[in-house]
């Protein structure tokens with residue numbers, strides 16, 4: 464995790480002030496059609512281009528408007544503060560040129576494998592008159608091609624559901640939002656930052672929905688009017704539901720073509736980078752709770768998307784916790800056996816994830832959230848998250864949980880101290896992380 468991708472005090476407190484409103488279980492009408500939505504890149508609609516959203520009377524206002532449903536300065540936020548507006552420019556940098564050279568590509572900014580995640584790479588026939596690939600990850604890369612809703616979506620009386628019916632992507636639905644973000648921040652079978660791409664110089668990917676939404680930063684306001692139109696999902700539910708989607712998507716990757724590719728190893732980027740990339744002098748090998756049973760020297764799978772399910776299951780799932788732990792371990796052990804056993808073990812794990820989802824859907828009150836936080840802190844202080852990717856997820860989880868029990872303001876310095884220990888994966892010391900967590904635990 465790098466300095467800029469740590470949730471800043473400013474971002475978190477403005478969210479608290481914005482009233483991380485109480486749990487809201489409003490089921491938006493038309494959930495059915497929301498679930499059917501295809502990712503914007505693949506749905507049938509023409510993308511009109513960022514210019515068609517950016518007029519000053521639409522989303523290009525210099526400042527937030529009051530008295531309207533939406534802020535109207537979304538374009539300015541996106542251009543000035545949101546990395547997605549620079550995603551294409553990144554492909555023109557020296558770093559990207561080097562990656563392209565290493566991969567034997569003529570350049571990065573015309574290579575589909577780069578554009579698929581760094582721009583709104585829809586085929587030519589779905590690019591409208593104002594569409595520009597150089598806009599990077601533009602409005603329609605997330606909100607869907609505006610062909611059928613551009614002219615109607617701001618009209619009086621248009622409801623959110625009308626927009627969805629006309630092809631707007633349901634970013635307001637947490638599961639669909641997570642799926643969208645993860646399509647680029649984790650990857651899919653169709654677009655994936657393979658170890659070949661990483662080896663050529665691409666940074667490691669990590670994601671957590673609540674934290675990354677704060678970091679984007681938001682160009683929306685979860686206020687009363689939003690709640691009425693779309694239903695606010697609070698921080699805690701955004702975190703848990705994002706975790707479930709990430710676990711599922713990771714499991715899909717473990718069953719798909721990336722696992723069955725050629726070569727000695729299945730796709731190496733499905734494994735924990737640091738299980739291979741660490742200095743040999745370190746000699747701190749020891750199985751973690753999740754990898755118990757693995758032999759010294761085994762290459763570990765990336766457990767980032769599974770590790771935090773356990774403290775949730777402990778509080779909300781009762782006996783499910785032990786089954787889940789058993790299956791995560793089973794998956795880790797399977798990677799040392801064969802691809803077939805990875806496929807089998809991940810199918811088993813998927814069943815536990817389904818059960819956990821049902822348990823989480825029953826809801827978690829303040830005391831349960833507090834116990835989940837205690838569970839994360841206890842595990843972290845005990846050393847369960849010795850693997851960097853798990854520590855990184857655990858730090859983000861603590862942050863979200865402190866916000867969700869309204870204690871974030873009291874502990875932000877201690878939270879900063881924890882983040883400092885996961886700032887740089889190459890300098891990560893599990894002992895320092897555990898010690899920083901123990902200090903927060905005592906203070907709580």
Ligand code: HEC
Pocket residue numbers: 465467468546547549550551553579580581582583600604605640643644645646647648672675676678679
């Ligand atoms: C079409 C692909 C794509 C989608 C969809 C996408 N992202 Fe991104 N995101 C990127 C790329 C590429 C970058 C890196 C931009 C750059 O610096 O060049 C990025 C950067 C970010 C960053 C900045 C990270 C950092 O280290 O500073 C955040 C935060 C982020 N995305 C959050 C999200 C969230 C939240 C969603 C879902 C609502 C999302 N992204 C959806 C491709 C995508």
Ligand code: HEC
Pocket residue numbers: 468553554558559560562563566571574576577578579580581646647648649650651654655656660665666667668669
């Ligand atoms: C699966 C989606 C995906 C693919 C494929 C992909 N990237 Fe990225 N890339 C991302 C995301 C997401 C980030 C931001 C990571 C973060 O900060 O968390 C990123 C970050 C980067 C960065 C670092 C940007 C910065 O601001 O530090 C470079 C450089 C880069 N990508 C170049 C490339 C090139 C060149 C290709 C093609 C060979 C490529 N990427 C393919 C998703 C992808």
Ligand code: HEC
Pocket residue numbers: 513516522532533534537538539541547600601602603604605606633634635636640682683684689693
């Ligand atoms: C990386 C993904 C992403 C990109 C790029 C993006 N958005 Fe959004 N947008 C979201 C998410 C997530 C939300 C919050 C969930 C929701 O209400 O749909 C949102 C919400 C909105 C809202 C609704 C706010 C409300 O109160 O209902 C508007 C308007 C909006 N975006 C406009 C834009 C415009 C204009 C652009 C381009 C300049 C843009 N967005 C680019 C992800 C994105």
Ligand code: HEC
Pocket residue numbers: 658661662663664665666667668728731732733734735736737738739740762
């Ligand atoms: C199975 C072990 C293994 C795993 C897991 C692994 N790598 Fe590698 N990686 C290697 C090997 C082997 C090389 C080639 C080293 C060499 O040529 O000296 C390499 C090379 C690299 C390089 C180029 C280093 C250089 O010397 O230029 C980068 C960057 C890299 N890996 C990043 C990653 C990232 C990011 C991950 C996790 C997503 C990852 N690796 C996971 C084994 C692994």
